[in-house]
Amino acid sequence: MMMDMQSVADILRSHGFKVTPQRLAVYDALQNTTEHPNAEMLYNMLLPSYPAMSLATVYKTMEIFDQIGLAQVLNIGEDSYRYDARMENHPHVRCNTCGRVDDIMEFEDEAIMEQVAKLSDYKLTGRQLYFYGECPKCQGKKKKYN
Amino acid sequence: MMMDMQSVADILRSHGFKVTPQRLAVYDALQNTTEHPNAEMLYNMLLPSYPAMSLATVYKTMEIFDQIGLAQVLNIGEDSYRYDARMENHPHVRCNTCGRVDDIMEFEDEAIMEQVAKLSDYKLTGRQLYFYGECPKCQGKKKKYN
DNA sequence: TTATTAATGGATAATTACTATCCATTGAGT
DNA sequence: ACTCAATGGATAGTAATTATCCATTAATAA
Numbered sequence: 001m002m003m004d005m006q007s008v009a010d011i012l013r014s015h016g017f018k019v020t021p022q023r024l025a026v027y028d029a030l031q032n033t034t035e036h037p038n039a040e041m042l043y044n045m046l047l048p049s050y051p052a053m054s055l056a057t058v059y060k061t062m063e064i065f066d067q068i069g070l071a072q073v074l075n076i077g078e079d080s081y082r083y084d085a086r087m088e089n090h091p092h093v094r095c096n097t098c099g100r101v102d103d104i105m106e107f108e109d110e111a112i113m114e115q116v117a118k119l120s121d122y123k124l125t126g127r128q129l130y131f132y133g134e135c136p137k138c139q140g141k142k143k144k145y146n
Numbered sequence: 147m148m149m150d151m152q153s154v155a156d157i158l159r160s161h162g163f164k165v166t167p168q169r170l171a172v173y174d175a176l177q178n179t180t181e182h183p184n185a186e187m188l189y190n191m192l193l194p195s196y197p198a199m200s201l202a203t204v205y206k207t208m209e210i211f212d213q214i215g216l217a218q219v220l221n222i223g224e225d226s227y228r229y230d231a232r233m234e235n236h237p238h239v240r241c242n243t244c245g246r247v248d249d250i251m252e253f254e255d256e257a258i259m260e261q262v263a264k265l266s267d268y269k270l271t272g273r274q275l276y277f278y279g280e281c282p283k284c285q286g287k288k289k290k291y292n
Numbered sequence: 293t294t295a296t297t298a299a300t301g302g303a304t305a306a307t308t309a310c311t312a313t314c315c316a317t318t319g320a321g322t
Numbered sequence: 323a324c325t326c327a328a329t330g331g332a333t334a335g336t337a338a339t340t341a342t343c344c345a346t347t348a349a350t351a352a
Contacts, residue, residue, distance in 0.1 A: 013320090016328090017328085017329095018318085018319055018320075018327095018328055018329065019319075019320090020318080020319075020328095020329065020330080022329085022330070023329095038309095039309085039310085040309090052330080052331070053330090053331085054330065054331045054332070055310095055331095056310090056311085056312095056330080056331065056332080056333090057329090057330055057331065059309090059310065059311075060311090060329085060330085063311090075221055075223045077221045077274065079308080079309070079339095080308090080309060080310090081309085081310090091262060093262065093266045093268050093270070095268070096271065102266060102268075104262055104265050104266050105265075106265065107261065107262065107265060108261070111257075112258060113277075115253065115254070116237060116239065116250055116253065116277050117279075119250050119251075119252060119253060120239045120248060120250050120277070120279075121281075121282045122239050122241070122248075122277070122279040122280060122281055122282070123279045123280045123285055124239070124277055124278070124279035125242065125278055125279045125280070126277070126278040126279070127275070127276065127277045127278065128223065128274075128275075128276045128278075129273070129274075129275050129276075130273065130274045130275075130276075131259075131262050131266070131268070131270055131272070131273045132270070132271055132272040132273065132274075133263075133266075133268040133269050133270035133271045133272070134268060134269045134271070135267075135268055136267045136268070139269055159349090162299095163299085163300095164298090164299055164300065164347085164348050164349075165348075165349090166299095166300065166301080166347080166348075168300085168301070169300095184338095185338085185339085186338090198301080198302070199301090199302085200301065200302045200303070201302095201339095202301080202302065202303080202304085202339090202340085202341095203300090203301055203302065205338090205339065205340075206300085206301085206340090209340090225310095225337075225338070226337090226338060226339090227338090227339090
């Protein structure tokens, strides 16, 4: 179910990439957060344990992870990309108030894909579904304090 | 049904923006294409008739159109934004082979919005649905020549 | 129609996320 | 352990977008 460190190392090696502490650290950080960090957020998360970490390394590492299927890139309409270690294709929802981005797991999208394929005559291979609104926490705040 | 020049002028004025030939020209160009141009494509489309047109003007104009609801911005995962004068929220599909972007009109998305609202507990206000694949034309080419 | 004034267009500089380059260092197979 | 290509970090470069500046223009009032 959950990808562990050992298999991440194997996947890197099997694609001809070296296994380095930095790469394992980046993957570990991404794996252990639900906040869909961008490169700079990852960099700042890693700085305390890896003071020599470079932002360029984060970018290069994420490009590799994207290539070999260890992470996916999100393009939610902000000024920077976010990253997600969950590899099943799933929609995301962003709170317009606080900016948090959440996964929407267990979303059933086969009917959509069929509908779009029929309407477009495209042979579909992928999708990116982004939703926008107000998260439960921000809704609560509004009710209490506004 | 279709937005004409007169009402574009009215909408600009009603939001306190001046009505200028450049703005009408940008809107006209965007209205009369289905290829979802980015700023540079729009600029190049307009150059023949408006040799003095500036790329900065296109950007500024599109920002205004986005604000006042005369166009929407698409973020399809390319390195630049594309624009669409069709204001009903609708999905888009991009051909991975030739890069064209098509509208998917008549897409029924109420069921999706309900499903996502239920799964996320967000109060949803918007969505951006992007699909990727191979367009009919490129499928045909592949079958014939590859 | 003209005068007045604030908005605008175009030129250009600045910003910023991201990518490429360079070289000393390091991981991994021999 | 040895060898060497891959890597990390520093830094420069790229490219889309945004901000600035000022002469010009559109809109309102007279």
